[in-house]
Amino acid sequence: MKRPFSKWSIAYIVFGLVAFVVNWMTSEIIEPVVLVGSIFLVLGVIFSFIAFLKNEKGVMKIISGVSFFLILLCLVLIEPLMFVYILTWLKNIF
Secondary structure, three states: OOOOHHHHHHHHHHHHHHHHHHHHHOOOOOHHHHHHHHHHHHHHHHHHHHHHHOOOOOOHHHHHHHHHHHHHHHHHHHOHHHHHHHHHHHHHHO
16 A cells, blocks of 8 residues: 555655754754755655645645754754754755
């Protein structure tokens, strides 16, 4: 049985959130963890948009899309300089 894209999006959002919490709990920035967390968050949003496009039933697709923006809002409010550091670091990688 195929899992709906909304469940995959929730799973990726949770993995991304866990990666950012692990990074936040340490005293220094662990760049690979931030990269993995960012990738998971982006994958979660992509799967949420795919769920919207396929008209999946339920509200899980909405929860994962909204939680992506809430996680980014919390990151900006709690650690604004870390968010700038992450964006600069990601820009230099890609």
